[in-house]
Amino acid sequence: MTLNQLKPPRCAGCGIPLQSEDSMKPGFVPASSIDKEEAVCQRCFRIKNYNEVSSVTVDQDEFLKLLGGIASTDSLVVHIVDLFDFQGSLISGLQRFVGNNPILLVVNKIDLLPPVTNWNRLRNWVQKQAREEGLKVVDVVLCSARRNIGFDRVVEAVNTYRQNKDVYVVGATNVGKSTVINRLISDYSDLKRELTVSRYPGTTLDAVHIPLDDGKSIIDTPGIVYSWRMSEIVPRKDLAALLPDKPLKPLTYQLNEKQSLFFGGLARFDFVEGDRQSFTVNISGGLTVHRTKLERADELYEQHRGVMLSPPSTEDLDTFPTWTRHRLRIAPNSNQDIFISGLGWIQANGKQGATVDVHAPRGIRVLLRESIL
Structure with a gap:
């Protein structure tokens, strides 16, 4: 048996090694399909057939390896955090991995707070908390992807700060990252024009590229698992x-x-x-x-x-x-x-x-x- 035969098959979409043990991990494919020619992982399959990103997760060490390459790119980094679990879902070490690339902080789940909330005060609170965690952000956008609140501002901010760059979307598990990406792909006309040619994954390991018409991509990264979250x-x-x-x-x-x-x-x-x-x-x-x-x-x-x-x-x-x-x-x-x-x-x-x-x-x-x- 050759060395190549010992290696696990790879997804024809994103290149990740395929596995059939854990549907929440990258590269999952049903066991009945893993040996098929041109097999694709579950996440790539859902993007290709349903224009829908599904959640997958990696542990902290694997996630940090994945982040390591962003500093050498010219990209916009969209960091999605959960307002309900702000300190638990913020990637405080993100700055040293992304280098000089701008970080747009998208704060999801604002629908959980009372309607009488002072949103300007909340934005200032978020900015202060992010600074205290060592994160420098170009802007903060408050939204609820589930309730479709403030999402026009997310789209506007992505368009403003992208400036013909790739967009890396990062976040912990259960912050609504996939919901935000799916809205970017499917629900808003501002970005539909950019996503009409191809919604197929690109070729990268552990991340999925969703191509834009200008040759750039929205890059969905797996959700990071933080053991300190309930x-x-x-x-x-x-x-x-x-x-x-x-x-x-x-x-x-x-x-x-x-x-x-x-x-x-x-x-x-x-x-x-x-x-x-x-x-x-x-x-x-x-x-x-x-x-x-x-x-x-x-x-x-x-x-x-x-x-x-x-x-x-x-x-x-x-x-x-x-x-x-x-x-x-x-x-x-x-x-x-x-x-x-x-x-x-x-x-x-x-x-x-x-x-x-x-x-x-x-x-x-x-x-x-x-x-x-």
């Missing part, structure tokens, strides 16, 4: 409860010190020390909040986790990471959120300061940030 560790069947698809309904709790809040069985918030004050919880409506005294919290968790305190359900407890405690001190007269990546945030409304603990699965990102609202 959405990456909960069982797939629980994602619908975790990830909101309707506007958030903030829940405000007046708490005395030594009181606790459980968010299903995913995390716990303890008000350890401070004067009586209110905390506003912004999480998916699919999760139930349980309130108890701190002295009873451990016992309540042991007795009711997996049932009353769920997700995760009883059958998933053995594979779910154990909790780690994070102690956070909220300064007096500050305006801060307690952010739990992938779960949401708790806005501290008191001006007198507080000490709080967050118990979350090991590895999940928990931090204090300037309040988003």
